[in-house]
Amino acid sequence: MNESLRQIGRFLWHYAEMAVAMLLGMALLGPLWSAALPDAVARLDVRTLTMAADMAAGMAVWMRVRRHGWPAIAEMAAAMVAPFLVLLVPYWLGVLPGAVVSGAGHALMFVLMAVVMLRRRAEYTGHPVRVRVPARVVKVAALVLATLLVPGAVSAVSTVGRFRDLYTVRADAPAVPPSTRSSSYDPARPTVALLLGGRGTNVADLLGPFEVLESTGAVNAYLVAAGPGLAPLTGGLDVVPDLTFDELDRLLAGHGDRLDAVVIPAVQPPEPAESARIVSWLRRQSAAGAVTVSVCNGARMLATTGLLDGRPATSHWWRLGGLRKDFPQVGWTAGHRYVDDGNVLTTAGVLSGVDGALRLVERLAGEDAARLAATRAHWRHYSPGVPAPLPEHALEPRDVVVALNSSYQTGPARLGVPLVDGVGELELASVFVSYTEESMTSRTVALGDGPVRSRHGLTFVPRATLAAAAGGLDRLLVPGADAARRHVLGTAPSPATGGLRPEYLHAREGFPFDAVMLDVAATYDLQTARWTAKTLEYPLSDVRVTGSAWPWGPTLLLAGLAGLGLGAALAARAPARRLRAARRRAPAAAGTGREQPPAELTQR
Numbered sequence: 291m292n293e294s295l296r297q298i299g300r301f302l303w304h305y306a307e308m309a310v311a312m313l314l315g316m317a318l319l320g321p322l323w324s325a326a327l328p329d330a331v332a333r334l335d336v337r338t339l340t341m342a343a344d345m346a347a348g349m350a351v352w353m354r355v356r357r358h359g360w361p362a363i364a365e366m367a368a369a370m371v372a373p374f375l376v377l378l379v380p381y382w383l384g385v386l387p388g389a390v391v392s393g394a395g396h397a398l399m400f401v402l403m404a405v406v407m408l409r410r411r412a413e414y415t416g417h418p419v420r421v422r423v424p425a426r427v428v429k430v431a432a433l434v435l436a437t438l439l440v441p442g443a444v445s446a447v448s449t450v451g452r453f454r455d456l457y458t459v460r461a462d463a464p465a466v467p468p469s470t471r472s473s474s475y476d477p478a479r480p481t482v483a484l485l486l487g488g489r490g491t492n493v494a495d496l497l498g499p500f501e502v503l504e505s506t507g508a509v510n511a512y513l514v515a516a517g518p519g520l521a522p523l524t525g526g527l528d529v530v531p532d533l534t535f536d537e538l539d540r541l542l543a544g545h546g547d548r549l550d551a552v553v554i555p556a557v558q559p560p561e562p563a564e565s566a567r568i569v570s571w572l573r574r575q576s577a578a579g580a581v582t583v584s585v586c587n588g589a590r591m592l593a594t595t596g597l598l599d600g601r602p603a604t605s606h607w608w609r610l611g612g613l614r615k616d617f618p619q620v621g622w623t624a625g626h627r628y629v630d631d632g633n634v635l636t637t638a639g640v641l642s643g644v645d646g647a648l649r650l651v652e653r654l655a656g657e658d659a660a661r662l663a664a665t666r667a668h669w670r671h672y673s674p675g676v677p678a679p680l681p682e683h684a685l686e687p688r689d690v691v692v693a694l695n696s697s698y699q700t701g702p703a704r705l706g707v708p709l710v711d712g713v714g715e716l717e718l719a720s721v722f723v724s725y726t727e728e729s730m731t732s733r734t735v736a737l738g739d740g741p742v743r744s745r746h747g748l749t750f751v752p753r754a755t756l757a758a759a760a761g762g763l764d765r766l767l768v769p770g771a772d773a774a775r776r777h778v779l780g781t782a783p784s785p786a787t788g789g790l791r792p793e794y795l796h797a798r799e800g801f802p803f804d805a806v807m808l809d810v811a812a813t814y815d816l817q818t819a820r821w822t823a824k825t826l827e828y829p830l831s832d833v834r835v836t837g838s839a840w841p842w843g844p845t846l847l848l849a850g851l852a853g854l855g856l857g858a859a860l861a862a863r864a865p866a867r868r869l870r871a872a873r874r875r876a877p878a879a880a881g882t883g884r885e886q887p888p889a890e891l892t893q894r
Contacts (some may be wrong), residue, residue, distance in 0.1 A: 297415040300414075300415040301407065301411065301414055301415050304356075304407070304414050304415070305403070305404065305407060305414075307352060307356075308349050308352060308353070308366075308403070309400075311348045311349050311351065311352035311353075312345035312346075312348050312349045312370070313345070313348070314348050315344045315345050315346070315347045315348015315349065315351070316341055316344045316345050316348065318344075318348070319343075319344040319347060319348075320340075320341065320344055323340045323344070326615075327612055327615065327616075333559045334381070334391065334392070334559065335378050335381065335382070338374050338378065338391060338392065338395065339371075339374060339375075339378075342370055342371045342374050342395075342399075343371070345370055346366075346367040346370045346371060349363075349366060349367070349370065350363050350366075350367060353366065358413065362410060362413060365406055365410075366403065366406055369399070369402035369403055369405070369406045370399050370402070370403065372402065373394070373395045373398035373399050373402065374391070374395040374399075377390070377391045377394055377395050377398075378391060381562065382562050383562070432859065433856065433859050433860075436855050436856065436858060436859030436862075437852050437855045437856040437859065438852065438855065439855050440851045440852070440854050440855035440858075441697075441698075441848050441851040441852050441855065444697065444698065444851055445693075445696075445697035445698070448696060448697050448698070448699075449693075449696045449697055452696050452726075452730055452733065453696075455526070455726075455733050456490070456524060456525065456726055456727050457489060457490030457522055457523075457524065457558050458522065458526060459489065459490070459522050460520065460522065460528060460753060463519075463520075464520075464751060466520065466530055466741055466749065466751055467741075467749075468518075468530070469513075469530050469531065469532040469533070469747075469748075469749055471512065471532045471747050471748075472512060472532055472533055472537070472541055475510055475541060475545070476510060477545040477546075477547050479508055479509055479510050480508075480509055480510070480550035480551070480654040480655070481509070481510040481511075481512070481542065481547065481549055481550050481551075482503055482509055482510065482511045482512075482549075482550060482551045482552070482553060482650070482654075483511075483512055483513075483514045483533075483538060483549055483551075483552050483553070483575075484496055484499060484500055484511065484512070484513050484514065484552075484553040484555070485514060485515075485552065485553065485554050485555065485557065485568070485588075485591075486513055486514065486515040486521040486529070486531055486557075487515075487521070487557025487558055487560055487564075487568075488515065488516065488517065488519075488521065488560055488561065488564050489522070489557070489558040489559065489560055489561070490522045490523065490524070490557065490558035491521060491522070491523055491524075491555050491556070491557050491558070492523070492524055492555050492556040492557075492585075492586065492587075492640070492723065492727070493523040493524040493525065493527055493718070493719045493722045493723050494524070494640050494641065494643070494719040494720075494723045494826070495555030495556050495585040495586050495587075495588060495640060495643050496513070496523065496553075496555040496585075496719075497523075497715035497716060497718060497719040498585075498640075498641060498643045498644045498647065498715075498716055498719060499553050499555075499583075499585060499643045499644065499646065499647035499650075500513070500553075500715055500746070500748070501667060501714060501715040501716045501745075501746065502644055502647035502648060502651065502663045502664075502667055502669075503647055503650070503651065503663075504715075504746040505662070505663045505666040505667060505746075506651055506655055506659045506660075506662060506663045508651075508654075508655040508659050509651070509654060509655065511746075512532040512533050512538065513529065513531050513532045513533075513748065514531060514532065514533050514534065514535060514538050515531040515533075515534055515535075516534065516535055516560075516564050516567045516568060516571070517534055517564075518531070518534055519531075520751060523722065524722050524723045524726060524727050525707075525721075525722035525723065525725070525726040525727070525733070525734040525736075526722075526733075526734055526735060526736055526753055527707075527718065527722045527734075527736050527750060528736070528750065528751045528753065529748055529749065529750055529751075530741070530748070530749040530750075530751065532748075535567070535571050548578050548579060548580070549575050549578065549580040550579075550580060550581065550654060551580055551581040551582070551583055551650055551654065552572060552575050552576075552580050552581070552582050552583065553583045553584075553585060553588075553643075553646075553647070553650075554572070554582065554583065554584045554585065554588035554589075554591050554592050555585045555586065555588045555643070556585065556586045556587035556588050556590075556606075557588065557591060565594075568591065569591075569594055569595050572591075572592070572595045572597070573595050573596075573597065576595075576597055576633065579633075580633075581633050581634070581635060581650065581653070582595075582597055582633065582634050582635070583634075583635045583636070583637070583646055583647075583650055584603075584605070584635075584636045584637065585637050585640075585642070585643035585646060586605060586606045586609070586637065586638070586639045586640050586642070586643065587605060587606055587609045589603055589604070589605035589609070589613060589636050590605075590609070590613060590616075592634075592636070593613065593616075593617040593620055597634060598617065598620045598634060598636070599619045599620060600619060600620075600621070601620065601621060601631050601634055602621040602622075602623055602629050602631055603620050603621065603622055603623070603629055603631070603634070603636040604622065604623050604624060604626065604628065604629045604636050604637065604638050605622070605636065605637075605638065605639070606638060606639030606640065606825075606827070607624060607638070607639060607682065607683040607684070607827070608639070608683075608825070609639075610622055610624060624638070624680070624682045625679060625680055625682050626638070626677040626678070626679060626680055627642040627645040627646070627673075627677045627678050627679075627680050627827075628642060628645055628646045628649055628677045629677070630649055630677070635649060635650065638680055638827050639825065639826065639827035640723070640728075640825070640826045640827055640828070641803065641826050641827055641828045642680070642827050644667065644669050645671070645672070645673070645677065645678060647663075648660045648663060648664055648669070648672055649677070651663055652674070652675065657674055657675065660672070660674070661674065667716060667801065668799070668800050668801040668802075669801060670801065670832070671829055680827065683824055683827075688817055688821075689821055689824075691815070691817045691818050691821050691840075691841055692729070692730050692818075692821055694841050694844040694845060694848065695729060695730040695731045695814070695818060695841060695844060696730040697844070697848070698843075698844035698845075698847040698848050698851075699730075699731050699732070699814075699841075699843075699844055700843035700844055700847055701731060701732075701813055701814050701843065702731075702732060702764035702765045702813065703731075703732050703733065703764055704732065704733050704735065704762055704763050704764050704765075705721075705725055705732050705733070705734050705735070705763065705764065705765050705766075705767050706734075706735050706737050706756065706759055706760070706763040706765065706766045706767070706788075706790070707721050707722065707734050707735065707736055707737060707767055707768075707769060708737045708738060708756060708766070708768050708773075708778075708779060708792075709736055709737065709738040709742045709750050709752050710738075710742060710768065710769075710770055710772070710773045710778055711742045711743050712743070712744070712745055712770065712772045712773075713742070713744055713745060713769055713770035713772070713773065714744065714745045714769075714770060714771070714796075714802065715744050715745065715746060715748065716801075716802045716803075717769045717770045717771070717795075717796055717802040718744065718750070718769055718770075719802075720769070720795075720802040720803045720805070720806045721734065721767055721769045721795065721806060722734050722736075723826075724803065724806045724807075724810060724822055724826070725806075725810070728821075728822045728825045728826055729810055729814070729818050729819075729821065729822040731810070731813075731814050731818060732764075735753060735754055735759050735763065736750070736751075736752045736753045736754070737752050737753075737754055737755065737756045737759060738752030738755070738756075739752075739755055740752070756786075756787065756788055757788065759788075760787070760788020760789065760790060761788065763788065763790060765790065765793060766779070766787055766788075766790040766791065766792050766793060767793050767795055767809075768792050768793065768794050768795065769795055769796060769802075770796055771796045771797070771799065773794060773796075774794035774795075774796055774797040777792075777794070778792075779792040780792060795809060803826065803828055804833050807819050807822065807823060807828075807830060807833055807835055808833065808835055808836075810822055810835075811835035811836060811837035812835075812836065812837045813837075814837070814838075814841060815837055815838040815839065815840055815841045815842075816835060816836070816837050816838065816839050816840075817839065817840055817841065818841055819835050819837070820835075
């Protein structure tokens with residue numbers, strides 16, 4: 291009976307060891323995939339398979355330490371990868387959602403691991419570890435791991451949560467009237483469609499070009515999606531598409547017209563069925579004569595269509611490395627805000643989309659219309675006819691601020707953003723993208739009592755009322771110059787604001803992102819503001835930002851958490867030392883208790 295219990299214990303211990311080895315493999319190898327293939331691992335199928343490979347690698351290393359043979363290792367690796375391979379087939383066919391692939395795949399993986407171990411149960415109840423490591427190395431490694439354990443755990447939880455919240459699709463389905471903007475369609479004007487992704491679209495990539503196009507008064511600009519329903523944007527902002535692909539096709543066909551241009555912002559990787567529809571639709575519009583314009587990482591979607599093959603193109607500096615590896619047939623370049631190559635126009639990161647939109651306006655409506663649009667948007671960097679030069683950015687040591695912010699930010703973390711009728715599209719984008727995806731300092735919550743209309747007629751839907759969300763908010767940031775002039779929520783804390791003081795970001799005239807950069811620097815620190823401008827590809831040289839030089843709060847919190855882990859490890863050593871000393875004294879005490887020979891014998 292005792293031997294059976296010991297074998298069960300060894301079996302379960304072995305199972306736990308392998309699970310830990312798998313997690314270590316994922317933690318150590320996962321960042322390498324993210325660094326080498328940042329765009330590829332954004333796809334659920336690639337991310338799932340690389341994660342399974344990472345876990346299998348960690349498990350295989352530990353099994354070799356345990357002296358298992360290669361057949362057993364291969365069998366276990368197959369048990370770990372097989373569930374994901376099987377589940378990805380219906381996912382690729384569009385009949386299984388991504389969440390099911392991940393959840394069911396993990397569950398089946400652990401079940402199959404147990405099945406394989408039971409099949410070779412004699413093997414998995416043995417194999418003691420016979421690795422000799424110097425005691426000093428073990429002690430130092432244990433102290434280092436203990437020191438990093440607490441800050442590492444806090445970083446993982448915080449960072450995963452922040453990234454997960456960037457493009458969450460709302461669980462409810464509020465009844466929202468369809469957009470009526472297409473009723474003002476003018477066949478005498480060029481028509482431009484701006485693409486929405488079903489799983490999320492970068493709010494600045496989308497709304498920057500939209501406001502530029504609409505402010506000319508000379509273009510029909512519509513937000514279009516593969517299907518109906520609210521479309522999520524960065525930071526939890528939801529917009530109502532103007533038209534679906536089919537509705538736009540019918541609208542243009544009814545007037546004997548065609549699409550003049552399509553703007554493709556960065557979209558979250560669509561489900562396979564939606565991705566196929568988007569690619570087909572883009573190819574069809576290009577073949578019919580439309581100019582295809584990509585903004586930032588929207589270049590990935592455009593490259594997927596094959597329309598960039600053999601042509602020069604650009605994208606966000608952070609994404610160019612991955613794009614060069616995945617699409618070597620494209621002539622990727624850097625150093626300019628856009629590349630105009632006839633019926634294809636690609637822009638650099640985020641706010642370079644404003645320059646790309648102005649170039650498109652030049653081509654569709656003339657330079658005077660583009661100059662007017664730049665003036666109305668307060669864009670000081672307009673370069674008529676030619677792309678403005680752009681610094682070729684790269685990661686630098688000081689850019690570690692984004693990791694500090696995503697992991698240990700101590701400043702205001704949850705920002706309420708009331709949606710107000712008449713707000714400018716760039717004003718909305720400046721808030722929802724800068725504090726979230728670019729600086730990683732905060733989460734934003736779109737507030738309101740119902741749908742609102744922006745300056746140029748887009749319909750946005752809040753996710754919570756101010757009354758319901760106020761208790762969990764740190765600040766109340768009200769976007770829009772018009773809201774600031776009217777003080778729509780007053781100027782002091784009140785029951786209507788949940789006790790929060792309304793802060794009107796755009797009280798001063800200027801490009802909407804200027805005010806946000808000033809606030810980021812003053813509220814958090816200068817280096818975070820510089821990083822945010824760098825990822826937005828926004829020239830900050832003529833904006834006089836002031837604030838703390840470094841995110842000292844997050845830095846001190848990191849140091850404190852590391853000290854906590856080290857202190858706990860050192861505290862745990864004292865009982866361990868006493869236990870070891872007691873074990874060493876036990877044999878000695880037993881030896882002194884043995885029976886002594888008679889005295890007369892010792893005298894002899």
